[in-house]
Amino acid sequence: MKKVNDRVLRWFFGIPGVIDEQVRSEIGRLSIETLIAVFIFEVLFNIGVGIYIYFSTIKDFESFFLFIMTLHLFLMIGIIVFFTSFRLQRRGVLNQEVTTKTGKRNAIKSIFNKYLTKLPMMFLFIWLLVTSLDFDGQNFMNTLLSWSSIRQALQPSVALTIIFIIIDISKVRLLKDES
Amino acid sequence: MNRVREYRRAKKLSQMALAEEIGVARQTINLIENGKYNPSLDLCLKLAWVLDTDLNTLFWRDEDEE
Numbered sequence: 001m002k003k004v005n006d007r008v009l010r011w012f013f014g015i016p017g018v019i020d021e022q023v024r025s026e027i028g029r030l031s032i033e034t035l036i037a038v039f040i041f042e043v044l045f046n047i048g049v050g051i052y053i054y055f056s057t058i059k060d061f062e063s064f065f066l067f068i069m070t071l072h073l074f075l076m077i078g079i080i081v082f083f084t085s086f087r088l089q090r091r092g093v094l095n096q097e098v099t100t101k102t103g104k105r106n107a108i109k110s111i112f113n114k115y116l117t118k119l120p121m122m123f124l125f126i127w128l129l130v131t132s133l134d135f136d137g138q139n140f141m142n143t144l145l146s147w148s149s150i151r152q153a154l155q156p157s158v159a160l161t162i163i164f165i166i167i168d169i170s171k172v173r174l175l176k177d178e179s
Numbered sequence: 180m181n182r183v184r185e186y187r188r189a190k191k192l193s194q195m196a197l198a199e200e201i202g203v204a205r206q207t208i209n210l211i212e213n214g215k216y217n218p219s220l221d222l223c224l225k226l227a228w229v230l231d232t233d234l235n236t237l238f239w240r241d242e243d244e245e
Contacts, residue, residue, distance in 0.1 A: 020203035022216050092206050099195055175195060175205070 013088060016096040016171070023093055027084075034083035041079055045072065089171075096172045104174050111168045115161050122160065127153035181238045184212040186230040201225040 006019045009027060017023075049068055058064050088094050098104045130152045131144045143149060187197050187208075194212075198205040203222065210216035211226075218226070227234050 018198070018202065018204045020207050021219055021222060022207040022210060023204055093204070097195070097205055099193075175193075 013084060014094060015088075016094070026088070026091060026093060030084050030087055034080060037079050037083055038076070041075065045075070092173075094171055096168075097175050098172060099175050101174065104172055107172045108169055111165055111172075115165050115168075119157060119161050123153055123157040126157050129153075180214045180240075181211065183208070183226060183230070183237060186232055186237065187212075190230055197226075197229065200229050 009015060009019055009024075013027065015023065085094070096107055098107050127144070127149060131140070131149050134149060134152075135143050187194070192200070194205050194208045198208045201222070202225075207216065207218075207222075211218050211222075223234055223238060227237050230237065
């Protein structure tokens with residue numbers, strides 16, 4: 001069970017190194033702070049939206065609903081990233097530490113391999129998402145195999161892969177041997 | 180403060196080597212050495228074992244040190 005928990009923590013927070021008692025306690029502390037922040041945000045956001053709906057006349061409720069949903073999603077992601085990943089990064093928990101130049105080269109190579117093997121899956125996911133959003137109820141396969149859908153999926157997949165690779169490479173730290 | 184750094188250096192171990200030896204992250208060793216993290220008893224015992232000493236020597240604080 002502990003191994004499964006560690007795997008989940010490693011996957012969710014993107015921790016490359018060892019998950020020991022100090023890292024676990026740090027994650028626990030940050031998670032509680034995040035929970036409090038999310039609770040306060042939810043209360044204020046819902047009160048705010050409620051007051052806005054009460055005092056204004058919304059003509060296009062569907063667009064308003066979609067806008068609020070999107071805003072909510074981005075703010076939630078922002079809060080979680082700020083309260084966990086950003087602060088874990090500042091404490092060096094998300095750094096991948098190596099002691100030799102060869103080790104650094106290997107770490108960078110493994111980062112490339114990791115994201116290049118994930119690229120097809122990411123492309124497939126975005127491709128299906130883009131197709132579903134473009135789908136007008138006619139022929140799904142035609143929409144799926146259209147050049148526009150492929151291009152719309154390929155561009156963000158490649159861009160995100162490059163961004164993730166750059167972010168992960170920036171976290172590789174070459175340590176001085178202080179023995 | 181504790182004497183982990185002193186004993187680690189005496190054993191000619193880097194923070195990374197010591198961390199690998201006891202199965203923790205290097206940052207944890209760094210935080211312990213700087214007195215910013217209080218390790219569990221289990222971790223203290225592992226440190227004492229690897230550094231060939233006892234808990235008193237590693238972690239006991241004299242009154243004048245405080």
